[in-house]
Amino acid sequence: MIHTPLKAFHEEYGARFVEYAGWEMPVSYTSIHEEHNQVRSSGGIFDVSHMGRIHVKGRHARKLLERLCSRRISDMKQGQCRYTLICNAQGGVQDDVIVMRMEEDDFLVVVNASNREKILKHFNTIQAENQDRATIEDQTLKTAMVAIQGPNVIDMIAKISSEIPTLKRYRFTIKNLMILKVIIARTGYTGEDGVEVIIPSNMVSMAMKLLLKDFDTKSPDAPIKPAGLGSRDTLRLEAGMPLYGHELGEDICALSCGLDFAITLDKDEDENGIPFIGMEALKKIAADGGPAQRLVGIKLDGKRTARQGNIINLKDTPIGIVSSACLSPTLGFPIAMGFVDAQHAESGTAIQIDTGRAPLDAELVPLPFYKKPKKVPVASA
Amino acid sequence: MQTPTDRKYAETHEWHKLDGDVLTLGLTQFAVDELTDITYVQMNDVGSAVEAGGNVGEVESVKTTSDVYCVVGGEVIEVNGELEDSPELLNSDPFEAGWLIKIRVSDAAGMDGLMDAEAYEKSCGN
Numbered sequence: 196m197i198h199t200p201l202k203a204f205h206e207e208y209g210a211r212f213v214e215y216a217g218w219e220m221p222v223s224y225t226s227i228h229e230e231h232n233q234v235r236s237s238g239g240i241f242d243v244s245h246m247g248r249i250h251v252k253g254r255h256a257r258k259l260l261e262r263l264c265s266r267r268i269s270d271m272k273q274g275q276c277r278y279t280l281i282c283n284a285q286g287g288v289q290d291d292v293i294v295m296r297m298e299e300d301d302f303l304v305v306v307n308a309s310n311r312e313k314i315l316k317h318f319n320t321i322q323a324e325n326q327d328r329a330t331i332e333d334q335t336l337k338t339a340m341v342a343i344q345g346p347n348v349i350d351m352i353a354k355i356s357s358e359i360p361t362l363k364r365y366r367f368t369i370k371n372l373m374i375l376k377v378i379i380a381r382t383g384y385t386g387e388d389g390v391e392v393i394i395p396s397n398m399v400s401m402a403m404k405l406l407l408k409d410f411d412t413k414s415p416d417a418p419i420k421p422a423g424l425g426s427r428d429t430l431r432l433e434a435g436m437p438l439y440g441h442e443l444g445e446d447i448c449a450l451s452c453g454l455d456f457a458i459t460l461d462k463d464e465d466e467n468g469i470p471f472i473g474m475e476a477l478k479k480i481a482a483d484g485g486p487a488q489r490l491v492g493i494k495l496d497g498k499r500t501a502r503q504g505n506i507i508n509l510k511d512t513p514i515g516i517v518s519s520a521c522l523s524p525t526l527g528f529p530i531a532m533g534f535v536d537a538q539h540a541e542s543g544t545a546i547q548i549d550t551g552r553a554p555l556d557a558e559l560v561p562l563p564f565y566k567k568p569k570k571v572p573v574a575s576a
Numbered sequence: 577m578q579t580p581t582d583r584k585y586a587e588t589h590e591w592h593k594l595d596g597d598v599l600t601l602g603l604t605q606f607a608v609d610e611l612t613d614i615t616y617v618q619m620n621d622v623g624s625a626v627e628a629g630g631n632v633g634e635v636e637s638v639k640t641t642s643d644v645y646c647v648v649g650g651e652v653i654e655v656n657g658e659l660e661d662s663p664e665l666l667n668s669d670p671f672e673a674g675w676l677i678k679i680r681v682s683d684a685a686g687m688d689g690l691m692d693a694e695a696y697e698k699s700c701g702n
Contacts, residue, residue, distance in 0.1 A: 211609065222612065223612065223613075226612075226613050226664070226667060227612055227613040227638050228613050228638075228664070425612055425613075425638060425639075429638065498615065498616045499616050499618075499636060500615055500616065500636050500638075500641070502640075502641065521638060522615040522636075522638070550641070552634065552641070
């Protein structure tokens, strides 16, 4: 089992650990719902060091990534992040990743922990096939990564940096904090504003002290507290964000996941355009009337939670399957995501979920379940 | 882990506390820690019969849905109504305020097969 460089930090805060994709990670420190509410109301800090960080660099780095990614890469600016899919030839999803453009020919790709080795192998295979001049380096174990998320996070960070709060969504900056090189990106996976930070592993304890020195994270009303993977999952689910192994997978058509913004089917049509792996298959699916199933949001009656794999019925006829579910701590009712036959995917459709216990009444609803409230400007006197 | 010594424990992590012919049943700290946040509790109805070793209800958490078992036979005489609105009581106080169900015992033979606190802690790896 791989230990995160932040193990001592987690132990200090009384974390309970679980194994996730070969890593020992904190699932929660106090309670999943408490940490969830802390992130929605103020701020939480997550260790996401298990996420893979793959460096792709060299003269053909762009060309290689254009072939691998479902969105354009060449038009990205330095300092920009882009969410994209890595598809297989059939148009299924190998992973969803964030590409960060460090320099002209230098990219960092953040991948899911459970897919790190598969994606590394895939990148190397495609590079070798095309004899691209690019180096592919797994930097996961050399670095740590933390996500700081919540409505008060940017204001708190403003106390230690004037630059970071000016970053737009999906931009990043590289800061030299004492002798540390730290990458700070305005990204996240909770539906809240915030940042994700990449730090060299051997410096992470010191960096955490510097980052948190002005915040008493142990006081009961601390603006930022540690939060575990348990609340990360309920937060992303409320925000309608897909998770590999649930809403994304090799056998799930990329066009069925509600991620059309991240799939550029005419990618090869501009000057020097390069088709991505899976594009032809997806074009054909789109031309033939679209994918057979669609990802939907589900609101359940009562308080019982559905589970991944439960069958979705429309008047006793199976029309789909649940991919993720939880009792929404923010909304107070159970929610789920799932795939249903495209002709039955309309919001408002009344369905039943077969849990193998009592059947649960539910309704299809639009995603996301939760949208962060717009910041109201303070009225001037 | 503070495991009370005034009751007995099943391998399936229920505690059984017998007081005269009334058994109070709940889940252990180890069990609720493993389940993570409890979100819903559904116990069998008051008045229903309980078979020794049978299912007396279900507990749902963020992580999973679990059946709850009872080693004695009898009749349900009370369920913990507090848990309907505050299932988190089960996480914060599983041995006292978070009790699940009370049963009037007619067949207590199953109690003999249960573990004491020390044996139970050992079985949990402590």
